[in-house]
Amino acid sequence: MHTDGFAKWTQRFEDERERRDADGDPDWGRGATLHPALSASIQRFQIGEDGDGANLVAKADQAGDADYTRAVRLFVAEEQNHARLLARLLAAGGVPTLTGHWSDTVFVRLRRLMGLRMELLVLMIAEVVALRYYRALRDGADDPLTSDVAGRILADEQRHVPFHCERLHTSLAELPRPIRRPVMFLWRVLLLVVCLVVAVDHGSALRRLGIGRLRFVADVMASADAVVSAVLAPRPDAWSSAR
Numbered sequence: 551m552h553t554d555g556f557a558k559w560t561q562r563f564e565d566e567r568e569r570r571d572a573d574g575d576p577d578w579g580r581g582a583t584l585h586p587a588l589s590a591s592i593q594r595f596q597i598g599e600d601g602d603g604a605n606l607v608a609k610a611d612q613a614g615d616a617d618y619t620r621a622v623r624l625f626v627a628e629e630q631n632h633a634r635l636l637a638r639l640l641a642a643g644g645v646p647t648l649t650g651h652w653s654d655t656v657f658v659r660l661r662r663l664m665g666l667r668m669e670l671l672v673l674m675i676a677e678v679v680a681l682r683y684y685r686a687l688r689d690g691a692d693d694p695l696t697s698d699v700a701g702r703i704l705a706d707e708q709r710h711v712p713f714h715c716e717r718l719h720t721s722l723a724e725l726p727r728p729i730r731r732p733v734m735f736l737w738r739v740l741l742l743v744v745c746l747v748v749a750v751d752h753g754s755a756l757r758r759l760g761i762g763r764l765r766f767v768a769d770v771m772a773s774a775d776a777v778v779s780a781v782l783a784p785r786p787d788a789w790s791s792a793r
Contacts, residue, residue, distance in 0.1 A: 563624035591755030690759030
């Protein structure tokens with residue numbers, strides 16, 4: 551079950567937690583100037599980052615790998631920290647958080663449909679889309695606090711994707727070889743559908759960040775190649791982030 555690999559991931563998550571604690575939070579006191587299109591977009595991503603991760607942790611427990619379960623708990627804690635950072639960013643701009651959004655509800659229901667493999671496949675879609683979104687937010691926002699928060703979250707997401715790739719590689723290896731590529735083809739199709747929905751739903755924010763809808767979709771789909779290769783490859787840790 552790649553036990554050594556997941557013990558390594560646990561160490562990476564713990565090292566990052568220590569570094570984060572040492573560095574401290576952004577300077578919230580400087581405030582944030584958020585265009586309405588950006589604040590509405592950030593509100594929706596904030597909901598997506600929020601959650602206790604109980605369902606994912608329970609499925610990780612059932613997988614029977616203690617190192618993987620510890621790493622998953624640390625991953626969930628980082629996602630919860632992202633939600634906290636985005637909530638503080640919104641507050642610094644005088645914007646409230648939302649209590650719910652249809653896109654988050656759909657994602658949660660999809661993730662809970664089946665076992666750990668399905669949960670991770672759906673979760674990976676959100677992570678790959680988030681990579682491009684937070685990069686656009688970091689580079690395109692004309693507000694220093696927003697760029698700071700987006701950069702911190704992006705750095706975490708760039709570690710999350712290879713972590714999930716490694717577990718998905720293990721999971722897909724349990725399937726008959728002829729089924730593995732079709733599974734990832736269907737994953738790529740679902741990624742495209744989700745990406746188109748995000749591009750439409752966040753179109754005005756993406757334009758403010760200097761990236762059009764079609765460019766956003768094209769970039770996300772291009773980055774998916776590395777993910778599919780890592781999930782199917784003999785060495786999933788060879789994943790390289792398309793930044």
